[in-house]
Amino acid sequence: MEKNLKRMATMQRMQSTGLELFYQQGYYNTSIDDILKKLSLSKGAFYYHFQSKEDFFISIVQNLLFQKVYSMLVEPIEGQEDPLNVISKSIEDALETAEHNTMDFGFVLSNFITEFNGKNPEIMKYLMDIMKVWEVNLITTLQKGKTDGYVDRHVDSEAVATYVISSYIGVRTLMVEGNSRMLRYKYIQQLKNYFKLISQKAVA
Amino acid sequence: MEKNLKRMATMQRMQSTGLELFYQQGYYNTSIDDILKKLSLSKGAFYYHFQSKEDFFISIVQNLLFQKVYSMLVEPIEGQEDPLNVISKSIEDALETAEHNTMDFGFVLSNFITEFNGKNPEIMKYLMDIMKVWEVNLITTLQKGKTDGYVDRHVDSEAVATYVISSYIGVRTLMVEGNSRMLRYKYIQQLKNYFKLISQKAVA
DNA sequence: CCAATTACCAACTGATTGGTCGGTTTATTT
DNA sequence: AAATAAACCGACCAATCAGTTGGTAATTGG
Numbered sequence: 001m002e003k004n005l006k007r008m009a010t011m012q013r014m015q016s017t018g019l020e021l022f023y024q025q026g027y028y029n030t031s032i033d034d035i036l037k038k039l040s041l042s043k044g045a046f047y048y049h050f051q052s053k054e055d056f057f058i059s060i061v062q063n064l065l066f067q068k069v070y071s072m073l074v075e076p077i078e079g080q081e082d083p084l085n086v087i088s089k090s091i092e093d094a095l096e097t098a099e100h101n102t103m104d105f106g107f108v109l110s111n112f113i114t115e116f117n118g119k120n121p122e123i124m125k126y127l128m129d130i131m132k133v134w135e136v137n138l139i140t141t142l143q144k145g146k147t148d149g150y151v152d153r154h155v156d157s158e159a160v161a162t163y164v165i166s167s168y169i170g171v172r173t174l175m176v177e178g179n180s181r182m183l184r185y186k187y188i189q190q191l192k193n194y195f196k197l198i199s200q201k202a203v204a
Numbered sequence: 205m206e207k208n209l210k211r212m213a214t215m216q217r218m219q220s221t222g223l224e225l226f227y228q229q230g231y232y233n234t235s236i237d238d239i240l241k242k243l244s245l246s247k248g249a250f251y252y253h254f255q256s257k258e259d260f261f262i263s264i265v266q267n268l269l270f271q272k273v274y275s276m277l278v279e280p281i282e283g284q285e286d287p288l289n290v291i292s293k294s295i296e297d298a299l300e301t302a303e304h305n306t307m308d309f310g311f312v313l314s315n316f317i318t319e320f321n322g323k324n325p326e327i328m329k330y331l332m333d334i335m336k337v338w339e340v341n342l343i344t345t346l347q348k349g350k351t352d353g354y355v356d357r358h359v360d361s362e363a364v365a366t367y368v369i370s371s372y373i374g375v376r377t378l379m380v381e382g383n384s385r386m387l388r389y390k391y392i393q394q395l396k397n398y399f400k401l402i403s404q405k406a407v408a
Numbered sequence: 409c410c411a412a413t414t415a416c417c418a419a420c421t422g423a424t425t426g427g428t429c430g431g432t433t434t435a436t437t438t
Numbered sequence: 439a440a441a442t443a444a445a446c447c448g449a450c451c452a453a454t455c456a457g458t459t460g461g462t463a464a465t466t467g468g
Contacts, residue, residue, distance in 0.1 A: 006414085006415075006465085007414080007415080010415080010416090024322055025322070025323065026232070026319065026323070028230070028232055028233055029232055029323065031454075031455060031456080032455085032456070032457090033454090033455080033456095041416075041417090042416065042417045042418060043417080043418070043419095043456090043457080043458090044415085044416055044417050044418070044458095044459090044461095045415070045416050045417075046416095046457095047456095047457070047458080048414085048415065048416065049415090052456080052457080053456065053457090110374075110377055111318060113377060113380065113381070114315060114318045114319075114377060114380075115230070115318075115319070117380040117381070118228060118229070118380070119229065119230070119233065124381060128381050131378075156390065156393065156394075158390060159390035159391070159393050159394050160394060162375065162378070162387060162390045162391055162394070163371060163375075163390070163391060163394035163395075163398075165374065165378065166370075166371045166372075166373075166374030166375035166377075166378060166391060167367060167370045167371040167374055168370075168374065169370075169373070169374035169377050169378070170314075170369065170370030170371055170372065170373035170374030170375075170377070171366065171367075171370035171374075173314055173317060173318060173370075173373050173374070173377075174335075174366070174369065174370060174373070176317065176318075176321040176322070177317070177321070177328060177332050183366060186360065186362060186363035186366045186367070187363070187366055187367060187370060189360065189363050190360075190363050190364060190366070190367035190398075191367070193398075193401060193402075194367075194394075194397075194398050194401070196401075197397060197398070197400075197401050198397075210435090210444085210445080211444080211445080214445080214446090235424075235425060235426080236425085236426070236427090237424090237425085237426095245446075245447090246446060246447045246448060247426090247427080247428090247446095247447080247448070247449095248428095248429085248431095248445085248446050248447050248448070249445070249446045249447075250427095250446095251426095251427070251428075251429095252444085252445060252446065253445090256426080256427080257426065257427090
């Protein structure tokens with residue numbers, strides 16, 4: 001059993017560093033040697049644990065990326081009351097993470113989607129699946145918000161989810177270059193405005 | 205003078221095909237040979253006209269991409285009355301272009317921004333400059349809309365511009381994978397909802 | 409303690425890349 | 439038509455890449 005531990009430890013070191021470099025430099029622009037250099041490991045070690053670069057990346061997506069997106073954007077929302085507030089809170093948190101140069105994984109995900117679009121359908125499938133999990137959870141939460149009296153019954157939950165995800169991905173793309181603090185501020189301000197629009201109208 | 209015409213004709217053929225392939229496959233994933241093969245031209249011809257791959261790309265950005273973004277997203281808005289309607293119209297047009305698999309250049313731009321982020325600061329600068337032109341124009345148009353009585357005086361024009369650009373870039377990213385028709389529909393619906401929020405309140 | 413398995417090393421291969429260069433073809437000038 | 443210059447050709451180079459292979463060091467079970 002000890003051997004399995006060592007195996008998994010090495011694999012996770014590779015995956016963790018791999019995700020970091022793939023995110024920073026892009027998948028196609030990151031060589032396996034780049035990753036191995038950072039870990040002082042050799043080609044042999046890599047191909048002992050993984051079949052190919054693609055196989056390696058898919059394992060990162062399924063093991064690391066999925067969990068991170070889930071714990072950052074899905075879990076904080078799931079089953080909570082007052083959906084509009086928890087949603088905007090989770091997005092605020094993600095953008096704050098982004099500002100501290102740490103990886104915010106919603107953006108990591110959308111970055112990879114952009115990179116693999118039209119190039120690798122299989123990987124795209126894995127990435128879109130994660131996106132779908134987020135979307136479905138947003139929709140469910142919004143629907144529940146309707147029955148709980150937090151969200152206006154007339155709003156189209158799917159459309160709102162689309163709009164929220166879109167704007168988040170977009171603002172993150174803009175934030176890569178300078179003044180991300182101001183961008184974040186203005187974005188959140190408008191998101192909250194928009195949320196006022198779809199929140200349960202108080203009866204006069 | 206005839207020689208100059210031939211020179212420019214060849215250069216433009218290269219740039220046009222280059223933009224197409226760079227957009228489809230990404231810059232780093234597209235070899236110069238790919239482009240030359242499609243044009244039945246040789247390496248010698250390429251390096252006769254351009255100094256390097258990077259130089260070539262920058263010339264595409266400045267000559268082609270800038271013009272396209274400008275004519276698609278800036279010109280239709282500039283100086284028009286009823287800014288919220290012309291803005292949503294221009295975005296609707298862009299998304300319809302996208303659905304017919306034609307390049308919509310706002311997205312081409314944001315794609316390149318994603319690809320070059322953290323890799324090539326010089327190219328990033330050129331790309332962000334174009335983005336800035338769009339943003340500034342949106343802000344100016346919104347401000348004018350205030351004085352003309354179309355836009356609520358209390359809205360933060362810069363924040364609205366940020367929000368509009370973000371959501372557009374984001375929804376385009378999502379549209380790469382299937383059901384773009386439904387996405388577009390839901391997105392436009394919410395954009396118009398949002399615009400209602402910031403339009404001049406009719407006095408009761 | 410020893411054999412077997414696991415984990416890793418590092419030189420190598422073949423393909424691809426951006427870029428160079430000496431030469432040829434095509435067009436223009438005189 | 440000869441001379442000159444512009445436009446283009448394609449073999450070549452050095453670097454880089456994913457992946458292979460034959461070996462070695464470390465760990466573990468008997």
